[in-house]
Amino acid sequence: MTFALDPSPAPAPAGIKAVCLDLDETLLDVEHASRSALRELVGTDRAWPVWQRITDQHYARYVTDEIGFDAMCVERTKAFFAAFGESLDDAEAACRESLRMAAMQRSWRLFDDVRPCLDWLAATGLRLAVVTNAPGGYQRKKISAVGLAADFDAVVVSGEVGVAKPDPRIFRTACERLGLRPDEVAHVGDRLGTDARGASRAGLHGIWLNRHREECESAGVPAITDLDELPELLVADLVLGTAMEPDRLTPAR
Ligand SMILES: [Mg+2]
Structure with missing residues (x-):
């Protein structure tokens, strides 16, 4: 399923004011x-x-x-x-x-679905952050190398804050740096436990980016298989609906 990116995006989804993204295997094709x-x-x-x-x-x-x-x-x-x-x-x-x-x-590159998704998110007025596990210098070097240095309002790296995902403190640190409550922030990442469930436990809207369509009977969080699906998930569940329903978008097996 691919979401047609509207050249005149809708206003930011109600309730959600920022989207955090994992870096490795979410934005960067490691x-x-x-x-x-x-x-x-x-x-x-x-x-x-x-x-x-x-x-x-x-x-x-x-x-x-x-x-x-x-x-x-x-x-x-x-x-x-x-x-x-x-x-x-x-x-x-x-x-x-x-x-x-x-x-x-020499081989760092973004997944093809990253640039259109970030552009859509930014055009809706959503604030953006990276939340990633690794040393700060290493992750910031990657972000610059793939041309994302100007895209984020906050970059939160475990090596700099002293706690790593799925510890709730790193997600709450991201929210604090964005000046938002956890329930105003979504977090998207490729690791079900580390990213999506970890973020949910911290009070954010955790979303699993299941790029490899891994088998999972009950993810317990909304899932997408590529970033083209993220705008539709945010709009459908946070503007038209009242909340994201766990598993509603878990890929069919
Ligand atoms: Mg990752």
Whole structure:
């Protein structure tokens, strides 16, 4: 389903005054960049599922403050090569991670549905923010690299505020920086628990961006499969309706 972007957008949806968005895999196509970097590092991205599994394990340790970001990246690289029988010392792992990171940064790009969606949201008068988990400098560099530096009224990064999604405090920090109550703010992100449910628990309108159409019997929050669907969800449920109904827009299986 694609929402026809009206060249003369309607006024901002009643009740909602701002939309927060996650960065990685919501606005920024990290998988594309990460696969490109893997190809540069080992000549192929056939090991992508292994990289993804190891990344999920190690990123969880970073988000829970068990390990710093740079150390996590080196540990992840060691674990990846160990999975294929190669043992790296810290210096070699750091060197390969540095090459991988440089390759990744050359491949950062937005998903195709981002620019039209941000333009529509801004044209309706909604304020915009990013709420993202990672070091501040790293995320701000990404935002600038893909040309989004002027798009947001607030950029809230876990590495700067000291708490990470799904902790309610990071969502409330975003609301405070926007000068709004949580119930006046929607948050959209690709992680059901970390983004959509986390935001809902903090009192915002959590929306799950289910780009990969993952199976989920009961998301408990409204879901969309691309950002083209976001304007319709906001208008239909927040102007014509009284509230977003959980699961109403969960993709059909
Ligand atoms: Mg994400």
